[in-house]
Structure formats: C-alpha cells, structure tokens
Amino acid sequence: xxxxxxxxxxxxxxxxxxxxxxxxxxxxxxxxxxxxxxxxxxxxxxxxxxxxxxxxxxxxxxxxxxxxxxxxxxxxxxxxxxxxxxxxxxxxxxxxxxxxxxxxxxxxxxxxxxxxxxxxxxxxxxxxxxxxxxxxxxxxxxxxxxxxxxxxxxxxxxxxxxxxxxxxxxxxxxxxxxxxxxxxxxxxxxxxxxxxxxxxxxxxxxxxxxxxxxxxxxxxxxxxxxxxxxxxxxxxxxxxxxxxxxxxxxxxxxxxxxxxxxxxxxxxxxxxxxxxxxxxxxxxxxxxxxxxxxxxxxxxxxxxxxxxxxxxxxxxxxxxxxxxxxxxxxxxxxxxxxxxxxxxxxxxxxxxxx
Numbered sequence: 001x002x003x004x005x006x007x008x009x010x011x012x013x014x015x016x017x018x019x020x021x022x023x024x025x026x027x028x029x030x031x032x033x034x035x036x037x038x039x040x041x042x043x044x045x046x047x048x049x050x051x052x053x054x055x056x057x058x059x060x061x062x063x064x065x066x067x068x069x070x071x072x073x074x075x076x077x078x079x080x081x082x083x084x085x086x087x088x089x090x091x092x093x094x095x096x097x098x099x100x101x102x103x104x105x106x107x108x109x110x111x112x113x114x115x116x117x118x119x120x121x122x123x124x125x126x127x128x129x130x131x132x133x134x135x136x137x138x139x140x141x142x143x144x145x146x147x148x149x150x151x152x153x154x155x156x157x158x159x160x161x162x163x164x165x166x167x168x169x170x171x172x173x174x175x176x177x178x179x180x181x182x183x184x185x186x187x188x189x190x191x192x193x194x195x196x197x198x199x200x201x202x203x204x205x206x207x208x209x210x211x212x213x214x215x216x217x218x219x220x221x222x223x224x225x226x227x228x229x230x231x232x233x234x235x236x237x238x239x240x241x242x243x244x245x246x247x248x249x250x251x252x253x254x255x256x257x258x259x260x261x262x263x264x265x266x267x268x269x270x271x272x273x274x275x276x277x278x279x280x281x282x283x284x285x286x287x288x289x290x291x292x293x294x295x296x297x298x299x300x301x302x303x304x305x306x307x308x309x310x311x312x313x314x315x316x317x318x319x320x321x322x323x324x325x326x327x328x329x330x331x332x333x334x335x336x337x338x339x340x341x342x343x344x345x346x347x348x349x350x351x352x353x354x
Contacts, residue, residue, distance in 0.1 A: 010064035013057065014090040016044045020051055021089055021122060027051060029128040030093050032058060051125070058094060065091040073100060081113040089122070096126045102139045109147065116147045124163050131170030137180040151187040157196060160184055165207060168217065178220040189227065189234075197227055198237035205279065212283060215292035222299050225276060229269040229307060238272065245274035250316055270308055276300055281324055284332065294335045298342055305347050318349045325353060
C-alpha cells in the first residue's frame with residue numbers, strides 16, 4: 001500500500017509548512033505541540049513567528065517524506081526541485097540528524113535552488129528544536145566555508161556566535177554549540193579579526209553567571225583564555241581592567257620581577273588570567289558545591305604555573321589558594337580538600353589546612 005493511502009493529508013501538511021518557512025524571514029522557532037489525537041483541523045500551528053506541529057501526525061508525516069526522499073536518492077536523479085525542497089524541509093524539522101538529507105540540501109544550494117542566507121535562517125530554526133544536533137552545525141560551517149567565505153565581517157560572525165550561544169542555552173553541556181563558536185573564533189583569528197575574541201570573553205562571562213553547573217561554557221572560556229595569553233593582539237579590545245587583580249595577587253616587588261623586556265604585554269596577559277581566577281572565586285562563594293567551578297579553577301591554576309613558569313607566581317598562587325581554601329573550608333569541605341590534594345600532587349604546591 002502506498003503511504004499516500006495511509007495518510008493522505010501528509011502532502012497538504014508539508015506544503016503548509018513550506019509556505020510558512022518561505023513567507024516568514026523572521027521565523028524563529030519550531031517545536032512539537034503535544035496533542036495525542038486529531039482535532040479535525042490543520043495540525044500546523046503558526047503564531048508570532050513560531051511554528052509548531054501537533055504530535056499525533058508526526059510519525060505519519062515523517063514516513064511520507066522519508067519514503068519519498070529515499071526514493072529520490074536511490075534513483076540518483078532529483079525530482080522537481082520545489083517538491084524535493086518541500087520534502088526536505090519537513091524531514092529535517094522533524095529529524096535533523098539524517099546527514100543524507102543535509103547533503104541533498106547542499107546539492108540544491110550548489111545548483112542554485114536554495115540561497116545560503118535562507119539556509120542559515122532555516123537551520124537556525126531547526127536548532128531551536130534540536131539544539132545539540134551536530135549535523136546542523138556542520139551544515140552551517142559548510143555554508144560559511146564553501147559558499148559565503150566571509151569571516152572578516154563582524155556582523156555576520158557575531159550573528160553566528162549568537163546562534164551558537166542560543167543553542168547552548170537550549171541544551172545543557174552543549175559541547176557541539178561551543179565547538180561551533182570556537183571554530184568561528186579560529187577562522188576570525190586567521191583573518192586577523194581580533195575583536196571577536198574579546199567580545200566573546202565578555203559575553204560568556206555573563207553566560208557563566210546564569211549557567212553555573214554547565215562546564216562546557218567554562219571550557220570554551222579556557223580556550224579563549226589560551227588565545228588571549230598567547231597573542232597580545234587578542235588583548236587590544238579587551239574591556240576588563242586587570243590592574244586590580246595584579247595588585248591583589250602580587251606585591252609591588254613581585255610584579256616588577258614578572259615583567260619581561262621583550263614582552264610588554266606580559267603583565268596584562270597574566271592579569272586576564274587572574275581576573276578569571278577571582279571571578280571564579282566569587283562564583284564559588286555565591287554558588288556553593290558546584291564541581292564545574294572547581295574544575296575550572298584547577299585549569300586556571302595549571303595555566304598560571306605551567307605557562308608562566310616563574311617561582312614568584314607559584315609562591316603567590318600558593319598563598320592565594322591557601323587563603324581561598326581556608327575561607328571556603330566550612331561551606332565546601334569536600335571540594336576544598338579535593339582541590340588542595342590536586343594542588344599538592346599535580347602542581348607540587350604544598351597547602352596545609354588549619
């Protein structure tokens with residue numbers, strides 16, 4: 001029996017979905033609406049630039065589009081392009097993890113049937129339904145790398161970074177989203193667009209305050225921090241003030257010893273790392289017993305000791321971590337003891353708790 005006989009309304013539903021996608025350039029979200037039974041009306045819901053599909057018809061619609069798209073692929077020749085696009089739109093909204101379907105859209109872009117900008121808009125909508133889907137991020141990177149080829153324009157890349165942060169907020173520990181953002185940071189650095197890394201450094205600081213348990217963002221900041229301390233050009237647009245952190249961490253003689261004639265940015269670079277260390281301390285004080293914060297702190301200690309190989313830094317870090325451990329022992333005893341043990345075994349920093 002043909003799938004049309006099983007669910008004759010499928011073609012009308014996917015056509016309605018395609019019309020909405022085509023007519024609304026500001027479409028911002030797709031999701032399923034829980035409705036176990038048909039209400040004798042269209043299951044497609046469209047309100048305030050948001051698209052929904054009632055759950056009772058999902059299996060039937062997906063069976064319809066899947067069978068037809070597989071048939072098109074097997075014949076190795078495309079049906080009429082508009083029909084194929086309509087099938088692909090519904091298929092990917094419902095299940096964006098099928099790489100073959102994204103490959104078919106790639107072919108349609110290359111043949112001129114789909115516009116790259118429209119595809120970025122469409123895939124961003126799909127991300128609202130499946131924010132951790134790796135295939136969507138891969139497709140977006142392919143469009144930038146092979147079609148648009150523009151990493152020097154701040155507005156374009158900032159929009160892509162915003163898409164990544166929105167996806168990260170939609171799913172906990174969304175490493176796919178953060179890796180996607182860092183890929184754009186790397187491409188921007190290759191084009192000497194150094195302002196973006198500073199923008200992300202400030203932007204994700206706010207994000208971390210709102211997602212304390214999500215270590216994926218902190219790992220992203222770790223990668224940004226490595227870039228910041230490795231190249232002074234990345235520090236030029238940084239808005240944070242590092243002098244207070246330097247004054248708080250070192251005395252005047254120690255700061256003088258740290259300066260290197262060949263690296264005039266050394267003090268500023270280490271100041272950024274110290275700013276992050278004190279920011280991390282503030283979060284631990286406000287939000288107790290979050291392992292992600294302690295893991296991030298260990299990275300910062302490791303960075304300070306192993307990148308800035310200086311006895312002065314190691315001694316100052318020992319004094320600072322003794323102060324923090326003593327201060328937080330009562331409220332974070334388990335995490336403090338684990339942190340002190342790690343400092344002793346990994347960094348050879350002896351700390352005795354009172």
